[in-house]
Amino acid sequence: GQQVMQIPQYQHVQEGEDFTTYCNSSTTLSNIQWYKQRPGGHPVFLIQLVKSGEVKKQxxxxxxxxxxxxxxxxxxxxxxxxxxxxxxxxTNTGGFKTIFGAGTRLFVKA
Amino acid sequence: SQTIHQWPATLVQPVGSPLSLECTVEGTSNPNLYWYRQAAGRGLQLLFYSVGIGQISSEVPQNLSASRPQDRQFILSSKKLLLSDSGFYLCAWSVPGNTIYFGEGSWLTVV
Structure with a gap:
């Protein structure tokens, strides 16, 4: 089945540094969604991208x-x-299923 | 607005005991419903999804089962829990093809 690979698994940064996480698939995706899960919480939707080359900022x-x-x-x-x-x-597959990458855990040191 | 309720929030169960986690959605009709499991510090594994009453699709063979007795009710069950069933269980809903909205989750520890 369709899979999305996400890297890195962990990232430690100093406060003020930049951070990037990447998501890759061997097949063309109909859309990509991003979620954030705070420690001890549940994932919360951030954004959805559907167009080729799309860039969104929050x-x-x-x-x-x-x-x-x-x-x-x-x-x-x-x-x-x-x-x-x-x-x-x-990513949402066929309208019925949403499959998730393994996630990137971000640690920020003050 | 739509809301999703999931309970219990925390559960400690002995090996071999049964399990029932319940989830209800309000403010929407005919949603897609999902059960995900997250092992400690790991990703989200899709266990079951449902596109309608009585319609359940299983993603991973296991000793868990799901049922959807009403349009906005989704239940995760097990007859006999295993140690490996421990984890964070998340119920979720979506409009087909759209984003996923998660419940608060249920922490299950099998001892």
Missing amino acids: KRLTFQFGEAKKNSSLHITATQTTDVGTYFCA
Whole structure:
């Protein structure tokens, strides 16, 4: 079945440094979604990208969908301690299922 | 607005005991419903999804089962829990083809 591979598994940064997580697929994706899960919490939807080459921004977060719709990235500029958590990419397959990448766990040192 | 409720929030069960986790969604009709499991520090594994009453699709062979007795009710069950069933169980809903909205989750520890 369709899979999305996410790297890195973990990332430790100093507060103020940038952070990027990547999501890759061997097949063309109909869409890509990004979620954030705070420690001890449940995943919360951040954004969805559907168009080839699409770029969206939410304050310090920049989301990109590749031209071939096989990869995506989430970039955080100048991380803050509130950015701590696990970031998941996900894709909806056939309208019924949403499958998730393994997640990237972000640690921010103040 | 739509809301999703999941309970219990925390559960400690002995090996071999039964399990029942319940989830209800309010404010929407005919949603897709899902059960995911997350092992400690790991990703989200899709266990079951349902596109309608009585319609259950299983993603992973296991000793768990799911049922959807009503449009907005989704239940995860087991007759006999294993140690490996421990984890964080998340119920979720979506409009077909759209984003996933998760419940607060249920922490299950099998001892």
